[in-house]
Amino acid sequence: MTEYQTILVERRGRVGIITLNRPKALNALNSELMNEVVGVVKEFDVDDAIGAIVITGSEKAFAAGADIKEMSTKTYAEVANQQFFGAWDELARTRTPIVAAVTGYALGGGCELAMLCDFIIAGDNAVFGQPEINLGVIPGIGGSQRLTRAVGKAKAMDMILTGRNMKVEEAERAGLVSRVFPKEEALAKAIEIAEVIASKSLIASALAKEAVNRAFESGLTEGVRAERGLFYSTFATDDQTEGMAAFVEKRDPIFTHR
Ligand code: CAA
DSSP states (O other), X not given: OOOOSSEEEEEETTEEEEEEOOGGGTTOBOHHHHHXXXXXXXXXXXXXXXXXXXXXXXXXXXXXXBOHHHHXXXXXHHHHHTTTTGGGGGGGGOSSOEEEEEOSEEETHHHHHHHHSSEEEEETTOEEEOGGGGGTOOOOSSHHHHHHHHHOHHHHHXXXXXXXXXXXXXXXXXXXXXXXXXXXXXXXXXXXXXXXXXXXXXHHHHHHHHHHHHHHHXXXXXXXXXXXXXXXHHTTSHHHHHHHHHHHTTSOOOOOOO
């Protein structure tokens, strides 16, 4: 069993759960935590026994941002030469779906980590924001790009330039959050949702995720062309044969992720 300093890791059936666990710092994302989260996500991602991943924090804070104490004395040369925050980009390359279960503060890097996941399930006390401007910096883990794509230019500019927070009602209205539950239930609901995802063909869910991400990253014609190719490739899988045979035979499919 690997020992972790900043996270808790659990396998529940086909769902891998990562809980950020630096309660005294409201789960501020330091380098150790980044490396632990990214390392576990990469392990889960190549494990057939895991069909979905949940990343969560505590009821008070999903994560209150990158660790300001760790960053405060860094110079330009250090952050640039060390490619500071660079490892987080790995999360965007995973094939396995990742659900963020957010309660409490998701600020700065915390909001960015939630947005690096495939979608966000929130508790009714969730608060989102990109307050970096108050520290004399700007978002550095993709926030200026993913928030703008999620909520549009007007709200993204408003939040990133003023540093104001967005409560969960506004975040849901704006499309940042997919579903909201009472804060005590949000994690359990996110795990239930991840279990639904994990019950499908892992190959199909990875291709579906890739297709939706094309909508995020490319134009319509290119995206539709990519989708068609990904759709065709599902016909090379045992899970397509099984899924369609099960429908015709009026039974539940047994996916083998092949
Ligand atoms: N980094 C380091 N430590 C942090 C932290 C952070 N981002 N956020 C909170 N903490 C620490 C506090 O320093 C405090 O530690 P001490 O007890 O040792 O003083 C502890 O967590 C509890 O925090 P507070 O006492 O401030 O708790 P609160 O309930 O009064 O306030 C809060 C909560 C409003 C979230 C407040 O902690 C806060 O504003 N945090 C910073 C939010 C922020 O600016 N995030 C952006 C960081 S920059 C970034 O993320 C860059 C990027 O693009 C990636």
